[in-house]
Amino acid sequence: MPSKQFQVLILNQISDLGLQRLPAGRYEVGKSVASPDAILVRSADMHSMQVPASVQAIARAGAGTNNIPVKAMSARGVPVFNAPGANANAVKELVLAGMLMAARNLPAAQRFVDGLDPAAHDLDEHVESGKKQFAGFELAGQTLGVIGLGKVGCLVAHAAIQLGMNVLGFDPEITIDAAWSLPSQVKRAGSVSEVLKRSQLVTLHVPLLDATRHLVNADNLPTMKPGAVLLNFSREGVVDDAAVLRALEAGPLARYVCDFPHGHILRHPKVIALPHLGASTREAEDNCAVMVAEQLRDFLEHGHIANA
Ligand code: MLT
Secondary structure, X not given: OOOOOEEEEEOOOOOHHHHOOOOEOOEEEEOOOOOOOEEEEOOOOOOOOOOOXXXXXXXXXXXXXXXXXXXXXXXXXXXXXXOOOOOHHHHHHHHHHHHHHHHOOHHHHHHHHHOOOOOOOOHHHHHHHHHHHHOOOOOOOOEEEXXXXXXXXXXXXXXXXXXXXXXXXXXXXXXXXXXXXXXOXXXXXXXXXXXXXXXXXXXXXXXXXXXXXXXXXXXXXXHXXXXXXXXXXXXXXXXXXXXXXXXXXXXXXXXXXXXXXXXXXXXXXXXXXOOOOOOOOHHHHHHHHHHHHHHXXXXXHHOOOOOO
């Protein structure tokens, strides 16, 4: 008897390397399939989508699952797979870029250079006088607070130690001793407030849950050090934007670096906003797609459940 062909509906572009794990013949994969057995998604918001009754599993080619109605799917017995750690290195590298962009005023410096006239006779003088406004500070010797010590948080902590920074770590869920391969030099903090008070730069690596919504807010932002830098490469809702704007205007915050371009935050001169680029590398896209395609295959063909 020929074996069943599975239909997989894809809602976003998924790397070819991942799709190759769902071979034609055994799988029909596409943006419109008649009766999908599974859905493969990256960032599409599924909260208002009518998920067809035929769907037995959903796979997210990324770490966070907040774009998927996980509770409703669980109630239907539909597992939601994700790819924890598969894009962690990509996110870590962008966090390092974010810290450097903020510390050395790189976006503003680039805008300054873009505005120069290459043919101007006084170009050199213009550069010499203009560059003074972009003098920054070095990361070495600064204290970096890392809130959230999962895979990304731990990789960021390692990299920061390599850069000569002091690292203060806190995770609302796991004890620092249980944190994923954390370097021994990381100091422990007892709360989010302590991290915010004691660090010059603070980076957030928690998922968006009820417990983490507005984790950084109007109560604790004013307690940060003068000239502090806040980096949010996790999820927009983890930070209260209105409180950030107030802290940028009235102090103590000098910069907010985030991976979400939205609202009033977007145009503020002290904000560096990126278009959700954390996981956007060839390597991370391949890793995530391969991991979740294999999970789907194992589930559909053998009933195995991993990372759901
Ligand atoms: C993640 O949750 O890992 C990212 O949102 C992935 C992505 O950008 O697609």
